[in-house]
Amino acid sequence: MSSLEKNRADHKRYKEDVKREGKPFFPYALFHDSFMQVVVVAVIIGLATIWKWTAEDVGGGTNPGLLGSLYEEKADPGSTSFVPRPDWYYYFLFYLLRIFKWPDSVILGTVGIPTILLMLLLALPFIDRRRERHPLRRPVAMIAGILVIVAMGTLTWKGATAKEAVASESASAVPTWAAKQGFANDPVAMAGATLFAQSGCLTCHVYTGSGGANLGAPELTAEGSKGLGIDWQIKHLECPSCVTPGSPMPAFKALGADNLKKLATFLEASKGAK
Numbered sequence: 001m002s003s004l005e006k007n008r009a010d011h012k013r014y015k016e017d018v019k020r021e022g023k024p025f026f027p028y029a030l031f032h033d034s035f036m037q038v039v040v041v042a043v044i045i046g047l048a049t050i051w052k053w054t055a056e057d058v059g060g061g062t063n064p065g066l067l068g069s070l071y072e073e074k075a076d077p078g079s080t081s082f083v084p085r086p087d088w089y090y091y092f093l094f095y096l097l098r099i100f101k102w103p104d105s106v107i108l109g110t111v112g113i114p115t116i117l118l119m120l121l122l123a124l125p126f127i128d129r130r131r132e133r134h135p136l137r138r139p140v141a142m143i144a145g146i147l148v149i150v151a152m153g154t155l156t157w158k159g160a161t162a163k164e165a166v167a168s169e170s171a172s173a174v175p176t177w178a179a180k181q182g183f184a185n186d187p188v189a190m191a192g193a194t195l196f197a198q199s200g201c202l203t204c205h206v207y208t209g210s211g212g213a214n215l216g217a218p219e220l221t222a223e224g225s226k227g228l229g230i231d232w233q234i235k236h237l238e239c240p241s242c243v244t245p246g247s248p249m250p251a252f253k254a255l256g257a258d259n260l261k262k263l264a265t266f267l268e269a270s271k272g273a274k
């Protein structure tokens with residue numbers, strides 16, 4: 001039998017099968033789909049009801065019920081130590097961002113690879129045109145599928161357990177800074193140094209080799225040698241653009257007077273690394 005004849009015979013058999021065993025779209029498929037949709041909506045309404053009824057609103061805060069609290073803490077626009085993290089189902093992309101570094105390969109990692117995989121998925125019906133559907137007789141497709149699941153699972157797990165290095169890593173540099181600058185015996189300057197490491201200042205400022213220069217922020221290693229004084233520093237931290245017109249540095253007033261004093265003391269104690 002030629003392959004064309006075989007195809008025709010297969011097609012004929014398929015048509016007969018459909019006639020004998022198939023069900024008409026109306027009402028079977030319609031009923032089937034509508035029923036499932038009602039079930040899904042009912043589950044969502046049920047979950048929302050349980051969440052609303054079991055969680056309590058207790059004066060300001062909320063008691064978490066079975067499915068989480070009514071409200072979470074209010075967002076604090078003054079926070080500079082907030083570490084943004086994605087929802088769990090984006091952890092794999094989140095971790096890809098750590099493997100592919102900005103700016104060289106980040107487009108490849110976050111747009112390129114997922115796009116290539118999606119294109120392959122779309123092309124699959126055109127590439128794999130055999131009738132074989134048994135998993136064991138489709139080794140390439142099975143292995144590729146399993147590899148994708150394993151890769152996404154591993155990346156999700158790595159993303160979920162990834163340590164946020166920034167704040168803690170730079171805080172561990174504080175003793176080194178203190179030794180270089182000679183303020184190890186000044187507890188206020190030491191506290192200021194820790195605050196400095198944890199408040200995101202290093203995102204823009206370089207300090208004795210730590211941190212990155214952004215938005216044209218000056219290096220602060222020798223800030224204390226300018227002789228500006230603690231009061232000036234506090235004023236500048238409270239409202240940078242009031243003191244230095246046009247300054248793009250964010251205001252740190254929200255840290256509180258106590259913390260600003262510590263930061264200012266630390267800045268003034270930084271006379272330049274020896």
Ligand code: HEC
Nearest residue numbers: 199200201204215216217218223240244247248249250252
């Ligand atoms: C978003 C970037 C950014 C962040 C974050 C940032 N700064 Fe700045 N900073 C700047 C820029 C830009 C300037 C230069 C303009 C100015 O002087 O205000 C500056 C200037 C300064 C100066 C120099 C003032 C002078 O004229 O000598 C000090 C001191 C300073 N910042 C301290 C800090 C401290 C402390 C923190 C953390 C609590 C911090 N900065 C966080 C961008 C930043």
